[in-house]
Amino acid sequence: MLEIKDIHSYYGSSYILQGVSLKIKRSEVVSLVGRNGAGKTTTLKSIMGIVRPAQGSVKFKGAEICGLKPYQIARLGLGYVPEDRRIYPNLTLKENLEVAQIKLGSSKTKWNFEKVYQFFPQLKALGEGRLGSNMSGGEQQMLTIARTLMGNPEFILLDEPSEGLAPLVVSALADAVNEIKVEGVSILLSEQNMKFATKTTTKSYVIDGGKISFEGTIEDLMKNEELVKEHITL
Amino acid sequence: MDPGILLIDLLNGLSRGMLYFLMASGLNLVFSVLGIINFAHGSLIMLGAYFTWTLLQVIGGDWSFIVIIILSGGIVGVIGILIEIFFVRRIYESEHLYQLLLTFALIMIIDGLVLEIWGGQPRSMLLPRYFLGAVSIAGRPFPKYSLFILFGSIAIAILVWLFLYRTKFGKASRAAAADVEITSALGINVPYVYCGMFAIGVALAGFSGGLGLAMSSITPGMGAHIAVTCFAVIVIGGLGSLTGTLIAALILGIFEAFGDHYFPQVAMALPFIIMALILLARPQGLLGRNE
Numbered sequence: 001m002l003e004i005k006d007i008h009s010y011y012g013s014s015y016i017l018q019g020v021s022l023k024i025k026r027s028e029v030v031s032l033v034g035r036n037g038a039g040k041t042t043t044l045k046s047i048m049g050i051v052r053p054a055q056g057s058v059k060f061k062g063a064e065i066c067g068l069k070p071y072q073i074a075r076l077g078l079g080y081v082p083e084d085r086r087i088y089p090n091l092t093l094k095e096n097l098e099v100a101q102i103k104l105g106s107s108k109t110k111w112n113f114e115k116v117y118q119f120f121p122q123l124k125a126l127g128e129g130r131l132g133s134n135m136s137g138g139e140q141q142m143l144t145i146a147r148t149l150m151g152n153p154e155f156i157l158l159d160e161p162s163e164g165l166a167p168l169v170v171s172a173l174a175d176a177v178n179e180i181k182v183e184g185v186s187i188l189l190s191e192q193n194m195k196f197a198t199k200t201t202t203k204s205y206v207i208d209g210g211k212i213s214f215e216g217t218i219e220d221l222m223k224n225e226e227l228v229k230e231h232i233t234l
Numbered sequence: 235m236d237p238g239i240l241l242i243d244l245l246n247g248l249s250r251g252m253l254y255f256l257m258a259s260g261l262n263l264v265f266s267v268l269g270i271i272n273f274a275h276g277s278l279i280m281l282g283a284y285f286t287w288t289l290l291q292v293i294g295g296d297w298s299f300i301v302i303i304i305l306s307g308g309i310v311g312v313i314g315i316l317i318e319i320f321f322v323r324r325i326y327e328s329e330h331l332y333q334l335l336l337t338f339a340l341i342m343i344i345d346g347l348v349l350e351i352w353g354g355q356p357r358s359m360l361l362p363r364y365f366l367g368a369v370s371i372a373g374r375p376f377p378k379y380s381l382f383i384l385f386g387s388i389a390i391a392i393l394v395w396l397f398l399y400r401t402k403f404g405k406a407s408r409a410a411a412a413d414v415e416i417t418s419a420l421g422i423n424v425p426y427v428y429c430g431m432f433a434i435g436v437a438l439a440g441f442s443g444g445l446g447l448a449m450s451s452i453t454p455g456m457g458a459h460i461a462v463t464c465f466a467v468i469v470i471g472g473l474g475s476l477t478g479t480l481i482a483a484l485i486l487g488i489f490e491a492f493g494d495h496y497f498p499q500v501a502m503a504l505p506f507i508i509m510a511l512i513l514l515a516r517p518q519g520l521l522g523r524n525e
Contacts, residue, residue: 048419074421082419088412091405099409102402103421151421 001026001186002155007056009046016042018210029187031201039210040190041083044157048080049073075103079153083160085140089133096132096143100151116146138169155186162196174199238372243491249380251487252387253446255480258467260438266474267411267431270333274340276461278436282306282443283452284348287357296362303444310440311433318432349454356451379449386445407431466505470512472522481520
């Protein structure tokens with residue numbers, strides 16, 4: 001469904017991605033693990049068109065999307081959940097969700113307020129008029145995921161959702177990710193937290209210094225103690 | 235003091251304040267969504283007044299007056315779209331200095347064109363007959379046209395609010411103001427939002443020029459003077475806050491109205507005295523965010 005071939009990306013003048021290739025099939029949930037600065041976020045941003053790769057190919061549902069603008073890529077059915085919970089602080093909870101629906105016009109979609117609130121009852125409990133700035137970290141993280149779902153994506157790029165959250169919240173998030181998976185949405189998850197990755201994904205890539213250093217099942221990865229020690233914090 | 239006179243002064247101040255809000259709101263909207271400080275905003279207000287003047291000459295007629303003001307705002311808005319596409323769009327990523335250079339150049343171009351097209355002599359508008367004269371409020375005369383400005387501005391302010399908070403475009407533009415990257419990744423064509431928002435901000439300028447300058451005579455180059463007032467308003471209110479702009483505009487209008495009446499010697503300097511005092515206490519403006 002999503003195939004990335006040998007992409008090279010720069011951030012300013014620093015050479016971040018030095019030939020990354022990934023392949024994710026429909027309904028698959030794959031994790032991309034690695035340390036800070038390994039190139040996880042840049043990989044997701046390169047897929048989304050936020051960072052434009054200098055070279056390489058990104059194919060989504062068989063069509064080349066490398067070089068398209070982020071809004072065009074989003075409209076093809078790719079959803080992006082940024083790290084650091086970038087919700088709109090100046091918008092209400094409801095408006096945060098509405099923004100992602102604007103591109104869809106009035107057509108009926110799979111995800112709507114009702115369904116999203118059913119997924120994240122904590123959000124409904126906050127009240128639709130709550131300002132984005134007036135929410136806890138965990139609530140904001142749920143809102144960023146809910147917001148992306150409102151755009152009705154077939155594929156979600158999920159960037160370090162567990163970062164900086166309390167263990168209980170992380171566990172609730174893992175449940176939510178698994179439920180999204182059941183809905184048939186494919187996910188590429190960038191993570192440092194192996195607990196979260198093993199709970200939600202079966203296949204894994206390890207990225208290090210802008211290159212993929214491991215590809216396989218998550219069990220194989222966990223068995224490889226050296227790799228785990230070197231690249232991942234448990 | 236006579237309460238009737240106080241009431242008239244207050245109404246005068248509100249009318250003036252609401253007009254200042256209308257004039258400054260477009261400037262603040264463009265700044266908060268696009269991050270562009272448009273120094274030519276005052277010149278576009280002036281342009282709206284000149285279009286209104288010409289349309290009044292060409293179309294004339296008492297009953298077309300309101301349509302003509304709206305039409306002038308629309309024409310200035312279309313000019314805004316062209317300015318965004320051909321000039322402003324190129325400097326979003328550039329340093330702030332380029333904004334100053336570009337929009338200052340626009341002032342000179344607009345002023346030059348106005349001088350070329352309308353000439354240097356002051357022009358005054360022919361108000362429709364039903365706006366001439368005064369109504370009696372608490373036994374005192376109050377100009378009918380000031381009343382029209384007051385209610386017209388309130389109506390437009392409500393429309394702007396509904397637009398920002400009730401329409402998809404308004405919500406998308408508030409989202410883009412907060413985070414361009416994410417808004418784009420959520421499927422919104424941000425350049426399109428920017429262009430539309432610039433056009434709306436500029437159309438508000440044109441509209442406020444037609445509405446507000448109909449009572450005074452208009453001259454080429456008056457845009458710079460108006461721009462100074464607009465900047466005072468948005469700086470006092472806090473950059474990026476429309477509510478702040480409203481409060482600041484009303485404060486300024488009311489102080490000016492009372493100042494004109496009771497301390498005419500310092501009335502001219504009043505906006506700047508108020509600005510200095512408020513900024514001393516709150517450097518970010520009344521409702522500006524502390525950064």
